[in-house]
Amino acid sequence: xxxxxxxxxxxxxxxxxxxxxxxxxxxxxxxxxxxxxxxxxxxxxxxxxxxxxxxxxxxxxxxxxxxxxxxxxxxxxxxxxxxxxxxxxxxxxxxxxxxxxxxxxxxxxxxxxxxxxxxxxxxxxxxxxxxxxxxxxxxxxxxxxxxxxxxxxxxxxxxxxxxxxxxxxxxxxxxxxxxxxxxxxxxxxxxxxxxxxxxxxxxxxxxxxxxxxxxxxxxxxxxxxxxxxxxxxxxxxxxxxxxxxxxxxxxxxxxxxxxxxxxxxxxxxxxxxx
Amino acid sequence: xxxxxxxxxxxxxxxxxxxxxxxxxxxxxxxxxxxxxxxxxxxxxxxxxxxxxxxxxxxxxxxxxxxxxxxxxxxxxxxxxxxxxxxxxxxxxxxxxxxxxxxxxxxxxxxxxxxxxxxxxxxxxxxxxxxxxxxxxxxxxxxxxxxxxxxxxxxxxxxxxxxxxxxxxxxxxxxxxxxxxxxxxxxxxxxxxxxxxxxxxxxxxxxxxxxxxxxxxxxxxxxxxxxxxxxxxxxxxxxxxxxxxxxxxxxxxxxxxxxxxxxxxxxxxxxxxxxxxxxxxxxxxxxxxxxxxxxxxxxxxxxxxxxxxxxxxxxxxxxxxxxxxxxxxxxxxxxxxxxxxxxxxxxxxxxxxxxxxxxxxxxxxxxxxxxxxxxxxxxx
Numbered sequence: 001x002x003x004x005x006x007x008x009x010x011x012x013x014x015x016x017x018x019x020x021x022x023x024x025x026x027x028x029x030x031x032x033x034x035x036x037x038x039x040x041x042x043x044x045x046x047x048x049x050x051x052x053x054x055x056x057x058x059x060x061x062x063x064x065x066x067x068x069x070x071x072x073x074x075x076x077x078x079x080x081x082x083x084x085x086x087x088x089x090x091x092x093x094x095x096x097x098x099x100x101x102x103x104x105x106x107x108x109x110x111x112x113x114x115x116x117x118x119x120x121x122x123x124x125x126x127x128x129x130x131x132x133x134x135x136x137x138x139x140x141x142x143x144x145x146x147x148x149x150x151x152x153x154x155x156x157x158x159x160x161x162x163x164x165x166x167x168x169x170x171x172x173x174x175x176x177x178x179x180x181x182x183x184x185x186x187x188x189x190x191x192x193x194x195x196x197x198x199x200x201x202x203x204x205x206x207x208x209x210x211x212x213x214x215x216x217x218x219x220x221x222x223x224x225x226x227x228x229x230x231x232x233x234x235x236x237x238x239x240x241x242x243x244x245x246x247x248x249x250x251x252x253x254x255x256x257x258x259x260x261x262x263x264x265x266x267x268x269x270x271x272x273x274x
Numbered sequence: 275x276x277x278x279x280x281x282x283x284x285x286x287x288x289x290x291x292x293x294x295x296x297x298x299x300x301x302x303x304x305x306x307x308x309x310x311x312x313x314x315x316x317x318x319x320x321x322x323x324x325x326x327x328x329x330x331x332x333x334x335x336x337x338x339x340x341x342x343x344x345x346x347x348x349x350x351x352x353x354x355x356x357x358x359x360x361x362x363x364x365x366x367x368x369x370x371x372x373x374x375x376x377x378x379x380x381x382x383x384x385x386x387x388x389x390x391x392x393x394x395x396x397x398x399x400x401x402x403x404x405x406x407x408x409x410x411x412x413x414x415x416x417x418x419x420x421x422x423x424x425x426x427x428x429x430x431x432x433x434x435x436x437x438x439x440x441x442x443x444x445x446x447x448x449x450x451x452x453x454x455x456x457x458x459x460x461x462x463x464x465x466x467x468x469x470x471x472x473x474x475x476x477x478x479x480x481x482x483x484x485x486x487x488x489x490x491x492x493x494x495x496x497x498x499x500x501x502x503x504x505x506x507x508x509x510x511x512x513x514x515x516x517x518x519x520x521x522x523x524x525x526x527x528x529x530x531x532x533x534x535x536x537x538x539x540x541x542x543x544x545x546x547x548x549x550x551x552x553x554x555x556x557x558x559x560x561x562x563x564x565x566x567x568x569x570x571x572x573x574x575x576x577x578x579x580x581x582x583x584x585x586x587x588x589x590x591x592x593x594x595x596x597x598x599x600x601x602x603x604x605x606x607x608x609x610x611x612x613x614x615x616x617x618x619x620x621x622x623x624x625x626x627x628x629x630x631x632x633x634x635x636x637x638x639x640x641x642x643x644x645x646x647x648x649x650x651x652x653x654x
Contacts, residue, residue, distance in 0.1 A: 013516065043501050048345075059505060061514065064498040066348065067507035068341065075338035079345025079353070082329045083303055084499045087349065108334040259407050261329065268324035 003030035003039065010062050019127075023174035023200030023216025027121050028057050030181035030198070030213030031090070037185055046087045048077040050102055051129045053202075054094035054121035067228070068167055071102030074109045077116045085258045088188060091118040095136035096126045099155055103135070106195075108163035112257045113192035119184060120157060138242075142209045157197050162250045167192035169250040173199040174225035176246060183248065192256035197246055205256035276341035285572055287316035289356075289455040290421045292382055292446065294461065295430035301380070303353040305342035307335055307361060310394045311450045312384035315356035327618050338527070343379050344372045350497030352434060356382035360391065361400055361545040362408065369443050370409030374531070375506045376441040376485075378472055380433045384448040385487035387612075387639045396639035397450040399561060399612040405445045406590045412528055414535045416542055417445040417590040421564040424458035429544070429587060435470035436542050440534055441492055447589060449562040449612075451641055462613050467483050471575065475502060485527075491534040516526035535591050544587035545596055549575060553582025555651055557607045558588055558597065563577050563642050565596065567570050580653050589617075592626040601625035606649050610634040 009032070018024050035045060045063040051056035051070035058065035064087070068076045069242055071090065073091045081089045091098075097107055098120045125143060126132040133143035135155045140147060162169045168190045172180035180198055187194035201207060201218035212218050229247030232240045296304075304323060306316040320330040333339040339355050347353040359366060362383045372379050372515070381404065387398035401408075405417040405435050420426040425557065428450065433444040475482050475494040484504040487493040493513075496502030508515040510524045518524070535542075546564075549571055550556065559567040564585040574581035584600055586593050597620075601607060607629055608624050611617040618633035625631050634650055636642045 042503060043499060046349075046498055062503060064503050065505045066345075066498075067509070068510060069367055070343075070366060072341045073338060075333065075341035076345040077347075078331070078333070078338070079303070079305060079342035079347075080349045080498060081345075082331060082342070083346035083349035083353075084497075087499050104334055105338055108338070187373040237536065244367070260323075265324040265327060267320070270329075272325040 003036040005029065005036050008032050008035060008062055010060050013060055015246055016060055018053060019204040021201070021203040022053070023123060023202070023219070024054055024057070024121055026174040027119065027148050027180065027200055028060075028199040030177050031092070033181045034185035034188060038188060040088055044086060044088055046080055046089045047092060048073045048080065048089065049092045050150045051095040052094040052097045053099055053123070054092055057092045060070060070175070071097050071100070072105065072115060074102060074105040074118060078109060078114050081115050081134045081170040081258065082261070085115065089116045089117055090188065093118060093120050094127075094217070095120065095124060095135040096120045099157055099214040101133040105163065107164045109194065110161045110166040110193045113167055113254055115191060115193070115256045117184075117187045117194045118196070119187070120197045121200055122157070123206060124198055125202050125206040125250065127202050127205050131209060141206070152192050156193070158249050165193070165254070166250065167256070168194035168253055170195075170248040171197040171199065171244070172246050173222040173226055173244060174201060175219050175226065175272050182213070186248075186251075190251070191259065192254060225230065275318055277470050284459050284461050286423055286459045287314065287456050288423045288426050288448060289384065290318055291426045291459055292356070292430045292448070293318040295427040296380070296434060297326065298320055298464060298467065299322075299350045299352070299431045299434035300461070301354045302326065302356065303351040304345035305331045305333050305339040305353070306357065307333055307339050307345070308399055309336075309358045309361045311386055311453050312356040312358050312382060314453070315382060317485065336361040337367060340365040340368035340381070342355075344368055345379045347379050348498050349376050350499070352378070352438065354382065354434070356384065358384050358386050359388045360379055362401060362404060366404075366408040370411065370413055371508050372443045373409065373413040374508055375414055376495070376531075377506075378437040378441050380437050380444050380446060382446045382448060384450060384453045386450050387497055393639040395450070397562060397641055398614060398637070398639065399449065399563070400616070402613065402616040404587060410534060414442050414531050415445060415590055416440070416535065417447055418544070419560045419587060419589045420452060421561055421585060423452060423455060424459045425587065426452060427459050427461065432544070434466060437471045437650075438472045439492070439497060440511045440538060440542075442471055442534065445590075447561065451562045463588055466530050468497070478517055479503070480638070483513045484515040485511060486654065487530060491530050493536055513632055539591050542588060543591070543593050545593055546585040546587060548583040550560040550582035550584060550600065551606055554580040554607065556582045556584055556600050557610065557647060558584045558586070558602045558609050558617065560589060560611050560617065563612060566609060566642050566644045569644035570651060573644060573648050574651040577652070592620045592624065597621055597624035598626060598628070601628040604629050606632065608628045608632050608634060608647070610636070610647050610650070612636050612642060
């Protein structure tokens with residue numbers, strides 16, 4: 001029987017700052033359930049974040065927690081993991097924090113196959129600053145800084161991270177909470193860099209402006225719009241256009257950075273001894 | 275340690291001296307990004323750190339390397355980075371985070387001629403103010419400034435110790451000339467130098483308040499992963515580490531942070547002077563310019579001019595008291611520096627009009643010569 005997730009929460013800080021109907025709670029729940037199933041000791045878990053709505057999550061979690069600067073969470077996490085490889089280092093980031101200002105750190109952590117698990121809370125908008133478009137805002141959507149519709153194309157983060165060299169890449173939505181939690185569990189256990197994109201909903205700043213309905217309607221839309229990677233593979237690209245492809249995109253076993261650097265230490269000590 | 279006590283006198287380059295001193299002081303983590311004229315520090319540490327079980331990583335940019343340094347320090351390793359002007363600008367964001375969240379770290383800035391890309395291989399002293407005010411908001415910071423390869427060794431050890439003891443980022447400002455110069459250094463043994471560590475909690479985890487400080491203003495720091503689960507944030511926080519915007523707590527935090535430096539100012543102020551006892555005209559100079567000034571003062575003395583030298587090795591906090599004392603008993607202070615006038619402003623402020631203060635700027639990418647300073651000394 002899995003542990004209760006209550007013991008991982010700093011309940012004294014509830015209610016949290018997220019808006020009513022925000023999907024972030026579902027993602028956080030999926031993360032905590034994964035940690036509970038893995039029965040990780042609280043002292044051995046470290047959660048690092050940047051700036052934004054998603055990045056406020058660590059404050060509510062009874063682990064070693066670090067709320068850093070905008071976009072830099074993965075770089076801080078890299079230092080922590082190198083200094084103490086026994087820690088399970090988990091980064092929570094948003095689509096603005098992780099895909100825009102922090103995009104380069106994400107690419108390079110994946111390339112290095114650094115032993116860090118990254119969960120990207122994708123709500124398609126900058127929520128904390130009240131609704132500007134992000135690199136994951138779908139083309140054509142409205143935002144406070146895209147009053148005539150977003151002319152930029154949105155990133156496929158899973159394709160990016162996979163191409164960058166991560167050992168694990170998956171995507172699910174808040175309408176697929178159990179699946180999301182399973183992916184996060186695998187992401188934590190796999191050595192090397194692991195990435196899970198959790199597609200959520202921001203009813204306050206994305207939904208309202210784009211007339212996508214209330215929180216429930218938005219989650220239902222996510223469910224309706226999602227298609228598994230396996231099903232998508234059988235369709236014409238045109239038919240997949242605008243759909244959210246969910247599933248595991250990559251599971252690799254390339255050696256992680258920590259393991260490789262242990263080899264460097266061994267060689268360096270040998271060289272120094274000569 | 276790799277420093278063998280039977281071969282203690284060594285011929286070292288400034289950057290090499292800095293790297294070796296950092297290792298002796300216990301630095302076991304370095305994250306950096308290639309930049310002239312500091313790259314030798316990274317190159318040396320990429321070879322030496324893993325020999326000692328430490329970690330080196332070349333990050334994707336300067337911002338990330340500063341972040342990784344803070345992360346590693348938080349997880350229990352003494353951590354350092356090295357850069358130069360353009361990289362120092364990029365490091366300011368996370369340097370401010372380290373200062374505000376009180377994570378010990380050392381940032382070496384081997385200055386070159388700025389602004390912008392400037393003259394990448396030429397010396398300049400344009401980052402004095404950036405070292406103090408480069409990141410936004412009121413924040414504590416310490417900056418040390420060596421004038422020789424030997425002083426670089428000594429001040430690097432001190433930088434690591436101050437960073438640990440006060441839980442503050444310490445900047446080692448270096449001049450390109452010193453970074454690339456080779457000089458004799460007497461390398462001390464590990465047991466001959468003082469090695470400091472961050473104060474550790476003496477209470478059990480359930481009683482630990484990460485930002486509760488005693489009278490000296492420095493809270494005890496538990497490394498991540500040692501059973502003390504705590505929260506760090508760049509938001510204003512109270513003694514528990516969790517965010518607050520209560521005006522009284524906000525005020526208390528910023529005053530404690532800045533007070534940490536003023537409380538310990540005496541312990542972290544290092545200066546050097548020569549011929550100051552009966553001096554009527556003083557030269558105040560730092561880094562490589564202090565070397566030229568030393569020669570200029572000796573030449574002036576030979577000509578019967580009552581000249582003296584005052585060299586602040588600690589630039590921040592600025593040694594106001596010492597400069598005020600000098601201003602009260604000399605007629606004139608000359609401040610030669612390789613910028614448009616940064617140190618001179620501080621000297622003027624500290625002198626409070628008690629004597630004449632004259633600046634001397636050289637900004638052509640060449641070091642100031644003793645003859646230039648001598649000419650100013652002869653102007654009286």
